[in-house]
Amino acid sequence: MTSLLQHPAPLFLFLMVAAHLLEMLALLLDGRQLRHPLPPQLAAWVEEETWQKSQTYTRARHRLAFWEANWNLLVLLLFWFSGGFAWLDRSVSGWQLAPWLTGELYIAALVLGSYVCNLPFALYGTFHLEARFGFNRTTLATWLGDQGKMFALALLLGGPLLAVLLLVLQQAGTHAWMYGWATVTAFSLLLQGILPRWILPLFNRFEPLPEGELRQAILDYAARIDFPVGQIFTMDGSRRSSKANAFVTGFGQQRRIALFDTLIQQHTQGELLAVLAHEVGHARHHHLPKMLLLGTLHTGLLFGVLALLLPWPGLYQGFLLESMPLHAGLVFFGLVIGPIDLFAGILFKALSRRFEYQADQFAVRSAPEPGALISALRTLAKENLTNLMPHPLSVLLHYSHPPVGQRITAMEQALR
Numbered sequence: 448m449t450s451l452l453q454h455p456a457p458l459f460l461f462l463m464v465a466a467h468l469l470e471m472l473a474l475l476l477d478g479r480q481l482r483h484p485l486p487p488q489l490a491a492w493v494e495e496e497t498w499q500k501s502q503t504y505t506r507a508r509h510r511l512a513f514w515e516a517n518w519n520l521l522v523l524l525l526f527w528f529s530g531g532f533a534w535l536d537r538s539v540s541g542w543q544l545a546p547w548l549t550g551e552l553y554i555a556a557l558v559l560g561s562y563v564c565n566l567p568f569a570l571y572g573t574f575h576l577e578a579r580f581g582f583n584r585t586t587l588a589t590w591l592g593d594q595g596k597m598f599a600l601a602l603l604l605g606g607p608l609l610a611v612l613l614l615v616l617q618q619a620g621t622h623a624w625m626y627g628w629a630t631v632t633a634f635s636l637l638l639q640g641i642l643p644r645w646i647l648p649l650f651n652r653f654e655p656l657p658e659g660e661l662r663q664a665i666l667d668y669a670a671r672i673d674f675p676v677g678q679i680f681t682m683d684g685s686r687r688s689s690k691a692n693a694f695v696t697g698f699g700q701q702r703r704i705a706l707f708d709t710l711i712q713q714h715t716q717g718e719l720l721a722v723l724a725h726e727v728g729h730a731r732h733h734h735l736p737k738m739l740l741l742g743t744l745h746t747g748l749l750f751g752v753l754a755l756l757l758p759w760p761g762l763y764q765g766f767l768l769e770s771m772p773l774h775a776g777l778v779f780f781g782l783v784i785g786p787i788d789l790f791a792g793i794l795f796k797a798l799s800r801r802f803e804y805q806a807d808q809f810a811v812r813s814a815p816e817p818g819a820l821i822s823a824l825r826t827l828a829k830e831n832l833t834n835l836m837p838h839p840l841s842v843l844l845h846y847s848h849p850p851v852g853q854r855i856t857a858m859e860q861a862l863r
């Protein structure tokens with residue numbers, strides 16, 4: 448036990464490989480589900496051809512996820528056990544910059560390296576896989592523009608946050624973790640505020656829903672249930688993909704609802720109102736503030752554990768470092784806590800799925816056409832070639848929304 452605490456590399460390796468194997472198991476089980484013939488409860492609304500196509504699409508996405516995860520693990524292990532983390536630290540420390548700047552460069556180099564490693568998979572996913580199934584609308588120019596904007600945002604937002612975090616953790620003594628927690632919380636609240644106004648419009652065009660039948664129907668519905676819907680926008684989702692969606696940002700007076708242009712094209716007015724009613728259900732149940740609160744508590748917990756792990760020499764020795772630089776400690780903490788934090792992810796997703804059921808029930812009770820959300824979900828699932836029968840392990844690990852079949856069943860029960 449003592450030697451494992453002094454030389455914990457095998458322990459770290461075990462954690463990472465265990466988490467990886469769990470992911471692989473979920474992929475395998477999910478893939479097995481795809482061999483089933485079309486089940487009768489789905490046959491009522493899914494055509495055999497769509498069923499086959501959604502299975503082929505799911506298989507193709509699984510294959511990509513499989514290779515990507517294995518490639519990432521392989522690169523990490525090669526870098527780790529060839530002493531890459533120590534080599535990079537020697538290189539950036541050699542420039543004799545201020546500690547926070549050294550830290551920034553160290554972490555930026557790792558982020559950039561991992562970005563480059565993932566690039567082939569991202570390109571293949573968008574321009575081959577999504578294109579093969581007719582979803583991709585992204586041109587190379589749009590894609591390059593997106594990458595440039597994301598780099599700029601990482602530099603302008605991520606850079607200062609990391610600098611403050613490094614300075615706080617270095618200088619604030621025993622209560623540093625609390626200041627770090629406060630920093631990250633303040634930053635994420637700020638992000639909530641600037642995301643809809645400044646960041647999302649960099650990537651998409653948002654236009655107020657024009658005057659007309661749909662807008663009037665939405666306003667009538669909002670008046671009937673006495674709910675301030677806030678501003679309603681259409682978003683040019685068709686710029687990147689034919690897949691449709693809708694989402695809400697902010698709460699209270701700042702609430703904004705965005706309907707993809709693809710959603711408006713594919714659905715009837717009754718269905719669009721039902722989708723909106725689902726979003727109103729989230730707001731009525733205060734799901735967003737609840738999630739933000741829980742997320743903040745979770746961040747606090749992580750900072751508490753970080754404070755315990757940072758002074759532990761084993762954290763650095765495990766990744767073959769002789770010294771204990773803060774920036775490397777942050778990276779190693781992230782690598783070690785990832786597999787353990789999987790449990791928090793599972794809890795958060797379970798709660799999120801519960802919230803989705805609640806919002807669905809609200810839509811069934813309050814939308815002008817009670818069954819319209821069911822037909823909207825059916826259309827969405829078919830258009831997006833959603834995996835209709837995911838394995839429970841895959842749902843447990845990855846699904847923030849319940850599988851569409853289960854959502855429909857729950858709504859059908861409520862309608863009876």
Ligand SMILES: [Zn+2]
Pocket residue numbers: 725729803806
């Ligand atoms: Zn929802």
